[in-house]
Amino acid sequence: MPVGVELAAEKWSGSVRQITLGATAAEGGTRQHTVTIGGSTTLPFLGFEGQVPHRPQIAIEVRPCSPADEWPEPLVKAWGDVYDDLAAWTKAAEADGADLVVLQLTATDSAGQRMTAKAARQALRTVLNATGLPVIVFGVGQAELDNELLVAVAEEGVGERLALGPCEDKNYRTIVAAALAHNQLVTSKTPMDVNLAKQLIILIHDMGLPLERIVMDPTTGALGYGMEYGYSVMERLRLAALQGDGMTQQPMIVTPGEEAWRAKETRVGEGVPEAWGQWEERAINWEALTAASLVETGADIVVMRHPEAVRRLKQMIGELMPA
Numbered sequence: 001m002p003v004g005v006e007l008a009a010e011k012w013s014g015s016v017r018q019i020t021l022g023a024t025a026a027e028g029g030t031r032q033h034t035v036t037i038g039g040s041t042t043l044p045f046l047g048f049e050g051q052v053p054h055r056p057q058i059a060i061e062v063r064p065c066s067p068a069d070e071w072p073e074p075l076v077k078a079w080g081d082v083y084d085d086l087a088a089w090t091k092a093a094e095a096d097g098a099d100l101v102v103l104q105l106t107a108t109d110s111a112g113q114r115m116t117a118k119a120a121r122q123a124l125r126t127v128l129n130a131t132g133l134p135v136i137v138f139g140v141g142q143a144e145l146d147n148e149l150l151v152a153v154a155e156e157g158v159g160e161r162l163a164l165g166p167c168e169d170k171n172y173r174t175i176v177a178a179a180l181a182h183n184q185l186v187t188s189k190t191p192m193d194v195n196l197a198k199q200l201i202i203l204i205h206d207m208g209l210p211l212e213r214i215v216m217d218p219t220t221g222a223l224g225y226g227m228e229y230g231y232s233v234m235e236r237l238r239l240a241a242l243q244g245d246g247m248t249q250q251p252m253i254v255t256p257g258e259e260a261w262r263a264k265e266t267r268v269g270e271g272v273p274e275a276w277g278q279w280e281e282r283a284i285n286w287e288a289l290t291a292a293s294l295v296e297t298g299a300d301i302v303v304m305r306h307p308e309a310v311r312r313l314k315q316m317i318g319e320l321m322p323a
Helices: 075-077 086-095 117-130 143-156 174-183 195-204 229-242 256-260 280-296 306-319
Strands: 019-021 036-037 057-062 100-104 137-139 164-169 185-188 213-215 252-254 299-304
Touching: 019 213, 036 229, 057 086, 057 195, 057 306, 075 280, 086 100, 086 117, 100 256, 117 137, 117 252, 143 164, 143 174, 164 213, 174 185, 174 195, 185 195, 195 213, 195 229, 229 252, 256 280, 256 299, 280 299, 280 306, 299 306
Parallel strands: 057 100, 057 299, 100 137, 137 164, 164 185, 185 213, 213 252, 252 299
Antiparallel strands: 019 036
């Protein structure tokens, strides 16, 4: 009879902090269920070494106005005619496998006017009414405008345990204060650097926000566009967490959809080498492979755009999760 082989198992002293997004009616919200991330006591998918209690979760991005003029043709085609109807787009995202919905606010509304706090509130209410999934709300990346919009969103979503972000070094104070006042979570975002990621967690926590309400965004690039460096930063953060560094033990959220769909390989269908292959398949692969690499290094939430890339990633996660 063959002799059994005992796998060498690493033993870690630390673990990833467990965080829950969303709130059900019993918890003061309106979500049909919550989503819990983190809790791992080992590296991704290595169930023989420790506990991996929660699989990586997939969020799908929706917007309050159509991105059809901005997004490449294969991505616009994937969602059909829902872009001009936020409720329909949200329902389609849930039907196509989303575990969470990311409401990505925009600097202008569908009429080209500056986005207002009132419009942001209406967009959030539309998403909340259209789905029972937990919701994350991202600002537009302009500190002054984000302070206005996310404060309004935090108030509108009282009881829902939203995640608001991104909190960056130049604007975290106002967003964190709103999260504290309305019992929401935040996402912290820094350039690809272990020390900067850790420092911002410390600054946010020093304002009084519990660590159980902070999700870390260490930033990443797309396949072929800096993903390797982002991967190594995430890997170092996860190793530090498992070694017991309390300020690196936050679950991680990354945005492979955004990163992949601004790469040339996903945006260009003509005038490229024949070896690049068919445009749509290449573009979907670019997002799926970027996301797959990031869950391998510790991403707990990946924010996606194309439903076929979502399907492929969910299949991969299902096959890798320990029984």
